[in-house]
Amino acid sequence: FPPGKVPAIDWDPATTEAEQPRHPFAARAKDTVADTATPGVCGLQNLGNTCFMNAALQCLSHCGLLTAFFLSGNFVADINTKNPLGHNGELAKQYAKLLRKLWSGHYNALAPREFRIALATFCPLLQDMGQHDTQEFLMTLLDGLHEDLNLVQDKPYITEELESNGCADDVLASQAWRQYLLRNQSFIVDTFQGQLKSTIRCNRCDNVSVTFDPVTFFTLPAQTAMDLYVVIPVYFRSRDYDEPLIKFSCRILRTASLIDLQSCVAHQANIPRDCVAVRDIFQGRVFCAFDRDETVDVIRVNDEIFGYELMEAPPGPEPKDRPPASPPVDGEKVLVTFTQFNPEHQRILVPMIFVLDRHISTRQLYAFINAHLPSPLRCNVLPQAGQVTEESPGSTANSNVPLTEECTEELPGPEDYPFSIMLVNKESVPCDMTGRLSKQGTCLDDRQLSVHAWCRLSLRPGMHGIMLGIKWHTAPDDGAFLSLVDDESVAKNEQWIKQSSKNTQLTLKDCWDSFIEEEQLGENDMWYCNRCKEHRAAFKRLQVFRAPRILIIHLKRFQYTGSYRRKIESHVDYPLEGLDLAPYIAQSLPRGQQAIYDLFGITHHLGTSIEFGHYTATVKHANTDEWYHYDDSDATLCTEADVHPASSAYLLFYRLRD
Incomplete structure (x- = not known):
């Protein structure tokens, strides 16, 4: 049979599967036998949130290279029963059995129970009845088939890390690929895997590191x-x-x-x-x-x-093991936020933020604030204010001393300034200045602020520092701040x-351009530069170096940032024929060689949530070149005009043109 086409097979529809009555996947759904059906056109029953599996299997079924390999029986010779990472060949056998039924021409729909049970046995993540990501499922399946069919019987332990060190790309790439093949040789590798070139450049010294890694899925950003x-x-x-x-x-x-x-x-x-x-x-x-x-x-x-x-720079968080009543240490700093109020205690303007000595006196605090006000608001206090010296660091603060305690030094007081400094609670509401500080947190508790009369403060920061208030005797004009x-x-x-608002549609070319564009790594993804001997926010660029025979493109439609999850609904225009990968391949192709691909499968994700969405597939028949749409057990013939790009496209399957 021609390369990429699927051979005819013999299958007895009377063949029954082993019953698994106690397994949740074994109930309800049954195979639907047909008098006549087109081989390869067969739906898959939903066994309970298994649409993610069905959609991927339909696309993989019409990958002629892989299906012919299994239906011809050639896979049996490659089964590796010694591989501890494999499944003793059972996953490969169950997949071959499923393909034989799909291509027998005797069924309208199958209930893939045995295959699902086998897969769940080897992959604990798939043992539940929940929804899963179809790309993650396909990655698990291909990896499992690879290990079952891995020709390497004894995998060597490889410790050598390849360094670029000015080595030519083709030489380093070949070394990396040979090193990979020492542990991984299978029909899956030959068919689905390519090679990525990763270039990282230090943002400080321009030191460059180049690595080459195998790749099965090309994850392209699908965002505008x-x-x-x-x-x-x-x-x-x-x-x-x-x-x-x-x-x-x-x-x-x-x-x-x-x-x-x-x-x-x-x-x-x-x-x-x-x-x-x-x-x-x-x-x-x-x-x-x-x-x-x-x-x-x-x-x-x-x-x-x-x-x-x-x-x-402000100090870091307060050490958790510091005793609550420990005295301040000379030279320690705290971040202090000052909320501003008018005479009626209403918040005005915007807060002021400063880094201050933790053991500052209130007199120094008043002088500091006055010195940092906009010049029209500053007042000239008595000359003694500029002669203030630090109190002895030995006098520690007591949070139970009233704020109204008398000061023995004859120095300028609050009345000399156009403002007063107040305590505020965590909601920036002024506290009662005549009472003692609360230990219950109605105002900043004793771990955050304690005051010893007018002369000295001992500031104890909370998570984000100290919060105080500035009450103006006469509200200043907004323009000053x-x-x-x-x-x-x-x-x-x-x-x-x-x-950017005009460009709401994307082409697959746009996605590829974004994929190979150099990006700067974030603060949480720093790269260690062996020249600077420090971690740096380096620049990274990805390029294709070795193109696979079957190209699987994963459009990145789900965005996760902390607790925030979002599906990207961008409309991506992808070609059905003639996708040229050459512009994205880092090395020049040999004379006469091309990297032209034709589409044969699409998985769609419908819905706004990965947890509650639904997967379907649109697939080009490996033998007849007709397009069919698969929605679990339903298989519907469609025209090429129906295979239009949509915002639901999630995985794209392309085969390399001969």
């Missing part, structure tokens, strides 16, 4: 630019409060962390990243102080994000949004 990126406006407050607020516009990946947003602000402000504090400000108070590892999807559309320049100028990034990203 608007799906991939989010634009976040950030109002930047310089440490010089005479400077206006600057509105930055940060365009970053939706999967980026708050560290990445912090880095973006620091880059645009040209300051160190650790000297930037990012806060969500709502109605004059800090609504949210983000954790560094949170992703930017926690930021909502209407949130107002502020970036504060700090004079120095809120004058605003736009950075050039604002207009640039407004234009990007306008342009």
Whole structure:
């Protein structure tokens, strides 16, 4: 029979499967026998959320190279019963048995119980009755078949790591492929696997590392630019409060962390990243102080994000093993947020954030705040204020001492300033200044703030530092704090949004272009540079180096960022014939050789959730070249015009043209 076509077989429909009455997959669904049916056109009964399996099996069934290999019986000679990673050939035998029934021409629909039971036996993840991802299922199946048919009887232990070290790509790629074949040789490898070139470049010293790895699925981003990126406006407050607020516009990946947003602000402000504090400000108070590892999807559309320049990097979190009553240590710093209030205790303007000495006195605190106000609001206090010296570090604070305790030093007091500093609770509401601090947390508890009279503070930070209040005796004009100028990034990203909003459809070429585009690794995916001897946020690029005979393209339609899950519904226009992979192959093809592929299978995901969606398949018959649509047990003839690109396409199966 011609290459890529499926041979005719003999099958007795009276053959029955071994009954497995106690297994959940053995009940209900039955084979549907047909008087006459087209070999290869046969539905698969849903055994309980098995549409993910059925859709993938229909596409794989019409991979003529693989099906002919199994139906001819050639696979039997390759079964490896000694491979501890294999299944003693049982998975391969059950798959061959399923193919024989599918291609017998005696069934309208099959209940693939024995195959499902065999697969669940060898793959614990598939033992439940839940929905699974069809790509993950197919990866598991191909890997299982590979290990059952692996020709390598004794796998050598390989410790050598191949280094590029200026070696030519073709030489290094050949070495990597030969090394891979020392442990992996099978019909699955020959048919489905190619090779990827990965290039990583240090963002600091331009050191380059090149590696070559086997690949079965080419996972291409299926997102438009608007799906991939989010634009976040950030109002930047310089440490010089005479400077206006600057509105930055940060365009970053939706999967980026708050560290990445912090880095973006620091880059645009040209300051160190650790000297930037990012806060969500709502109605004059800090609504949210983000954790560094949170992703930017926690930021909502209407949130107002502020970036504060700090004079120095804030301290890390309080050590968990520190006793609650331990005294402060000289030189320790704390991050202090000041919410501003008018005389009626209503929040106004935006908070101020500073890094301060943990053992600062209140007199020093007043002088510090006054010195950092916009110049129109500063007042000239008595000369003694500039002569303040640090108190002895030996005097520790007691959280039970009233705030009204008298100070023995004759120095400027709060009345010399146009504002008062207050305690606030965790919701930025002023506390009663005449009482003692609560130990129950109605105001910041004794682990976060304790005060010893007017002379000295001992600041104990919570998760995001100290929160205090500034109450103005006369409310200042908004312009003193809120004058605003736009950075050039604002207009640039407004234009990007306008342009990107027009491009809501993708071609498969767009997906391939995104796949090979160089990207910068995130803060949580740092690469160790052996030249810098440090982990760096390097640049990475992927390219095809060895093209497979059967090309499986996985359109990445599901986005996971923390607790946020989202399906990408982009419409991707893919060719039915003549997909040219040459532009994405890193090496030049030999003279006369092409990398042209034709489509023969598509799995579709219907629905908005991977947990509750439904899978179907559209497949080109391996022998007749007719297109059929499969929805579990239903098989329907369709025309080529019906095989139009859709937002539901999830896996694309292409065969290399002879």
